[in-house]
Amino acid sequence: MCGIVGIVSKKYNILPSLIDGLKNLEYRGYDSAGVAYFINNNLKIIKEKGTVKNLENKIDFKEKVNIGIAHTRWATHGNANKINAHPHNVNHITIVHNGIIENCNELKKDLKDYNYTFKSNTDTEIACAYLSYCYDQNKNIHMTIERFMDKVKGSYAIALLIDNDDKNIYLLKKESPLIIGLGKDTNYIASDITAILNYTNKYISLDDFQYAKVNYKDILVYNKSGDVLKKKINEYKSKNIVTGKAHYKHYMLKEIIEQKKVISNTIFPYLEKGIKSLLKLPNLTKYNQINIIGCGSAMHAGLVAKYLFREFTNTKCEVFLASEFRYQNNFLTTDTFNIFISQSGETADTLQAAKLIKEKKLDSLGIINAKESSITKVVDTSLYIEVGPEISVASTKAYSAQVAILALLVLSHGYRNKTISSKQTESIINEFKKINVFINKMSNKKDQYKMIAKKIYKEEHAFYIGRGLDYALCMEGSLKLKEVSYIHSEAYAAGELKHGAISLINKNMPVFSSATNDKLNSKTVSNLEEVISRGANVFLITDDKNLIDKSYETIIIPNVSIFLKGILVVIPYQLIAYYTAVLKGTNIDKPKNLAKSVTVE
Ligand code: M6R
Numbered sequence: 001m002c003g004i005v006g007i008v009s010k011k012y013n014i015l016p017s018l019i020d021g022l023k024n025l026e027y028r029g030y031d032s033a034g035v036a037y038f039i040n041n042n043l044k045i046i047k048e049k050g051t052v053k054n055l056e057n058k059i060d061f062k063e064k065v066n067i068g069i070a071h072t073r074w075a076t077h078g079n080a081n082k083i084n085a086h087p088h089n090v091n092h093i094t095i096v097h098n099g100i101i102e103n104c105n106e107l108k109k110d111l112k113d114y115n116y117t118f119k120s121n122t123d124t125e126i127a128c129a130y131l132s133y134c135y136d137q138n139k140n141i142h143m144t145i146e147r148f149m150d151k152v153k154g155s156y157a158i159a160l161l162i163d164n165d166d167k168n169i170y171l172l173k174k175e176s177p178l179i180i181g182l183g184k185d186t187n188y189i190a191s192d193i194t195a196i197l198n199y200t201n202k203y204i205s206l207d208d209f210q211y212a213k214v215n216y217k218d219i220l221v222y223n224k225s226g227d228v229l230k231k232k233i234n235e236y237k238s239k240n241i242v243t244g245k246a247h248y249k250h251y252m253l254k255e256i257i258e259q260k261k262v263i264s265n266t267i268f269p270y271l272e273k274g275i276k277s278l279l280k281l282p283n284l285t286k287y288n289q290i291n292i293i294g295c296g297s298a299m300h301a302g303l304v305a306k307y308l309f310r311e312f313t314n315t316k317c318e319v320f321l322a323s324e325f326r327y328q329n330n331f332l333t334t335d336t337f338n339i340f341i342s343q344s345g346e347t348a349d350t351l352q353a354a355k356l357i358k359e360k361k362l363d364s365l366g367i368i369n370a371k372e373s374s375i376t377k378v379v380d381t382s383l384y385i386e387v388g389p390e391i392s393v394a395s396t397k398a399y400s401a402q403v404a405i406l407a408l409l410v411l412s413h414g415y416r417n418k419t420i421s422s423k424q425t426e427s428i429i430n431e432f433k434k435i436n437v438f439i440n441k442m443s444n445k446k447d448q449y450k451m452i453a454k455k456i457y458k459e460e461h462a463f464y465i466g467r468g469l470d471y472a473l474c475m476e477g478s479l480k481l482k483e484v485s486y487i488h489s490e491a492y493a494a495g496e497l498k499h500g501a502i503s504l505i506n507k508n509m510p511v512f513s514s515a516t517n518d519k520l521n522s523k524t525v526s527n528l529e530e531v532i533s534r535g536a537n538v539f540l541i542t543d544d545k546n547l548i549d550k551s552y553e554t555i556i557i558p559n560v561s562i563f564l565k566g567i568l569v570v571i572p573y574q575l576i577a578y579y580t581a582v583l584k585g586t587n588i589d590k591p592k593n594l595a596k597s598v599t600v601e
Pocket of ligand 1: 295296297298341342343344345346347350393394395396479483596597598
């Protein structure tokens with residue numbers, strides 16, 4: 001949550017790039033934005049409520065600026081308003097911050113005793129005041145940062161400017177991501193690489209309790225004790241993924257449509273030489289139970305895998321919400337394997353759960369999109385989904401790629417533990433090799449999705465009902481609809497509805513469902529009959545043409561192995577949610593109250 005960008009350059013006029021970087025980080029928060037820079041040795045701070053566009057309108061781009069820091073906010077402490085917007089300044093120190101200062105009340109009390117006063121309601125201003133207090137004692141930034149790191153609890157990525165030092169940006173990092181991008185006569189800082197990809201793909205990532213001094217020539221990274229560290233320079237390689245919105249009106253649509261390419265990118269290394277390639281995936285046969293941990297769509301991807309592990313490999317699998325995992329007894333033993341799923345690799349709950357597993361010295365794997373992100377540094381190994389930056393707050397391509405790689409992990413496990421034969425394995429691999437064709441087919445049914453969106457966009461409530469794998473997919477479909485269209489929706493196990501929630505079914509209420517399993521389809525259809533007879537408007541996704549019926553709208557998916565069906569069913573759900581949101585005129589890529597990367601617990 002919250003995005004940080006900074007630039008320090010030999011040349012003037014960094015302001016356009018600073019704003020460009022901030023716009024690329026708006027998915028991390030967009031309730032206010034601000035910038036601080038030096039001009040003729042004087043500090044200037046500009047802040048605005050709302051999106052970066054509002055800030056942009058207040059900036060004089062003719063000013064000759066070569067050092068600055070900027071921020072886009074997702075409010076934690078204090079409302080979304082101009083006063084609470086970052087940067088915050090106290091005496092000589094100006095900062096932008098991502099994270100939460102947990103002992104801010106205690107610090108504030110102490111600082112008040114030293115006559116500090118506060119304008120905002122933010123923890124960031126308190127952090128800034130504490131830095132200022134330490135700096136005023138010794139005028140030594142290294143000692144100031146060391147003292148800050150000793151005293152301050154919580155998470156922080158901070159970019160800092162000091163008055164009378166218009167050559168350097170200082171950085172401090174604990175539990176919130178921060179990278180330094182390397183350019184020619186210019187260096188960049190950012191919460192993540194998306195902010196600066198237009199300028200460089202080379203970067204250093206800071207680890208917890210490291211800090212840095214960055215000017216246009218040099219980058220010095222220190223540990224807390226002030227020793228200079230040698231850091232690896234990473235190179236971000238995107239596999240032919242177009243950054244920016246291209247010709248699409250929204251990132252969400254672009255990201256749904258590009259699934260055909262990016263899912264193939266993700267899984268190709270595990271398919272190209274058939275079973276031999278598949279066996280590059282981790283061997284899980286020594287474990288008794290697989291745990292999958294994540295939040296939101298990532299957790300939903302885990303539910304698809306749970307179904308496949310249990311049904312086809314006879315392996316115990318449990319899925320946990322990361323926010324609950326830390327605070328309950330999970331009966332962890334050395335023969336449980338723990339898979340952490342996260343697009344951003346920064347989700348605080350998932351990160352903390354991964355740390356817990358590390359503390360217990362249990363084996364773990366990350367399924368992650370963002371390279372070098374915090375979770376990748378905690379888990380034993382990571383499998384990367386190669387989908388490129390996902391900008392739309394609603395996850396689409398990351399979810400599908402997570403499902404795809406998990407399905408292959410299950411397949412490799414089934415092959416290894418002999419619950420899936422070589423013949424079946426090869427046939428599923430061959431189908432996966434054609435996934436782009438199947439996805440394309442599903443993306444091309446736009447007219448049908450638009451027609452459905454038109455039927456539902458004025459409704460206030462919707463249900464998603466299904467059984468088995470389809471129930472897991474309903475959860476993702478329902479999340480997509482509520483997230484971008486603001487229509488309240490619930491995902492229910494189809495057989496459970498009649499135990500209470502069916503009382504909510506009213507005339508015309510949309511009920512979505514999928515039926516992709518011959519063993520369960522007739523039962524699901526019976527449940528659909530129950531809601532149709534109470535007035536519901538039903539939309540069914542299935543590969544079984546025998547289920548086409550006049551009493552509901554049917555979307556047909558290709559008849560493929562159940563290992564692929566999760567990916568195909570979710571595409572109509574994503575596009576219907578998208579077109580419904582278009583008709584409702586919501587802020588599709590940045591829905592209200594949300595942020596892409598949830599770095600607070
Ligand atoms: O970055 P992560 O995959 O860890 O994020 C997890 C959730 O916050 C995320 O999937 C969220 O639910 C999306 N907005 C769903 O579209």
